[in-house]
Amino acid sequence: MAGMTIGLVLDLFGTFFFAMSGCILAARRKFDIIGSLFLGTLAGLGGGIIRDLILGTVPSAFNNPLYFVPPVLAALLVFFLFHSVQRFQRPLLIFDAGGLALFCITGTVKALSLGMNPVASALLGLTTAVGGGVLRDVVANRVPQLFNPDDLYAVPAMLGSALVVVLWSAGIYGTAAAMCVAAVVFGLRVVSLHYGWHIPHAAPARYTDRND
Template sequence: MSLALVLDLFGTFFFAVSGSLLAARRQFDIVGSLFLGSVAGLGGGVIRDLVLGQVPSAFDRPVYLIPPLAAALVVFFLLGSVERFRRLLLVFDAGGLALFCITGTVKALEAGMNPAASALLGVTTAVGGGLLRDVVANREPQLFNRRDLYAVPAMLGAGLVTVLWHAGMFGTAAALGVAAVVFGLRVLSLHYGWHIPRAAGTWHGSRRE
């Protein structure tokens, strides 16, 4: 089993757990949990593969159906013990984000895309599943929450992967290092409330939220 596949499956599982947790908190049934977990876990990869003109891995390799199923079962049996952790959903989301920005970028580079396009597709892969999850669950997408760093860590991770790849330094250790940086930045931003400036500067005199 290749490194890319391992990272992809773990990323799918992390995002699927975040989807199933959101489904549980919205009081969906087990089918809704499985569906929302699948949307979150597989959505980014499907977008990536369609952009590359490939058959989505989720429909071509049955192994990709295991992580969403496992996530739904984990949440079903363990929700009572994990619900006390208020930001658990965001932590799993951070894990998926960290892994998918890597696998999306690597797959684009392997397909021969230029560095900028590869990094952009890596970011799209990372944020796509979470965006679809939030839209389907009728929740404000985390991507557009100005009090949160969401796409920025993915941009950093995709950029690092692209640089390391073209420098001939990308491998297992580098991939794990990038994942740790992205995950750490995402979690720290949640803990300390880091955010980036709004689309309109506050010097215009507007204080609207």
């Protein structure tokens, strides 16, 4: 029961962080409050819904109305405090990093708890982590952060999902382990943003610099 409780708490915080990123983007795009709520909900719940549909289960958001509280709270906070939030450097990316760190954990754990194999579970953890952000950016007519060639986005989530699989398989996954994994993923994401780290491009620059 304790595991279920911490899982729900992590899910709700992850939903809130991603919802904040969606609502901030909506404010920047000058959407109205309904558009902000929709984009926040899409960002916060989209990845989990995709995961649950793949797993063949009723999405958690439709089983528990608590999942809709974070997007509403995020929309209200951005509406009243947008200028204060904007004072922080890269607020959208920081909230996005928080959601990424938590969702790669909860998505992987849910898949493992339903009997999925380790590789599939890690992939579903990654899907949970990046799915909402991709939907958010596409709907807002923005190139998804996942496809930014000069950014690490999926890599921290991949690492987090893999760590969860290892800890779960070793029988030492728990609240403390989850917090450590979240800290590693969030830290790697934030540090990569600060230093501009990225992985090799799909093709060397000498081939991609030419016009099509």
